[in-house]
Amino acid sequence: MALRILVVDDSAVVRQSMLMLLEHVPGMVVEVASDPFIAQQKMKSHRPDVILLDLEMPRMDGLTFLRQLMREDEPVPVVVCSGLAGPGSETAVRALEEGAVEIITKPTLGVGDFLRESRSRLVEALRSAARSRPRLARRAAPVPVEVVVPERPERPAPSLLTVTTDKVVAVGASTGGTEALRQLLEPMPPDCPGLVIVQHMPEQFTSAFAKRLNELCRIEVKEAASGDRVQQGRALIAPGNRHLWVQRSGGHYRVELLDSERVSGHKPSVDVLFHSVARAAGANAVGVLLTGMGDDGADGLLTMKLAGAATIAQDEATCVVFGMPRAAIERGAAEDVLPLGAISSAVLRRARK
Known part of the structure; x- marks a missing residue:
């Protein structure tokens, strides 16, 4: 048809x-x-x-x-x-x-x-x-904060270096992701772990998007620049037409912007972000894959899971397009599959463990 x-x-x-x-x-x-x-x-x-x-x-x-x-x-x-x-x-x-x-x-x-x-x-x-x-994602009722999230499997005790480094939350989204990101970030408290975000969006629109979220949220939201530190109470959004790469800097993390080829059909690519976070943060990370078309981020989320990170995918009922989360779930990359309204509280619980 x-x-x-x-x-x-x-x-x-x-x-x-x-x-x-x-x-x-x-x-x-x-x-x-x-x-x-x-x-x-x-x-x-x-x-x-x-x-x-x-x-x-x-x-x-x-x-x-x-x-x-x-x-x-x-x-x-x-x-x-x-x-x-x-x-x-x-x-x-x-x-x-x-x-x-x-x-x-x-x-x-x-x-x-x-x-x-x-x-x-x-x-x-x-x-x-x-x-x-x-309209579905905007109509979805928030899930109460006390929603029960399954416990993660026991893992080997991490090294001292891993224990003493900061937490980092990596988030990927595409179609429908602007509203999903608003719902994810608005409940975040000022002492939440640092977030790094890829939203598929054309160049120059990401600056206006970050500015708008900064007006709505209690945390700082900004378009990422090379050298920015990932820190509590801050969300860094990848600029359009640049990949976002996270690297360790002592006991902390900083981001770099890469002007390289498209990955998984996108620039910025969620896969690039997730692979960098898996390498830099390992079990100190939480990965979140939200609504979107295609499969960008699915392989990267699996890499994060294998590195010891907690991994979350948005469920079908609250997705505008159930593409990227579905691909991650099918690969076994998501430890938890949650409705959008439950993800913020789940991220905070995972990051505090």
């Missing part, structure tokens, strides 16, 4: 670019609309499977249209198409909070380069969105 895509953008250049980009993709049917009012009329006759939505339009802005869509009983999944810089990136992050499942960067004057470089990522984003449940 064909996947119906509705592109809503007031730019004729962008609409034409998307048609050129998608018209030859097998199994996709693409329609365009120059604003939300025209889109609403088209949706009456043909309901799309995914909407590719601009945010800045004259008659009705995309954020308002998105809110209308999310009020429906079965909302159409929305992928935001936004510019990279300034207020546009901040508005795109707000759109993710409102229920959009993904962000892609808008074509600029170099449309040819966009077509060559971004087609596979755009197609993956649209197919991922079509499989998503855009």
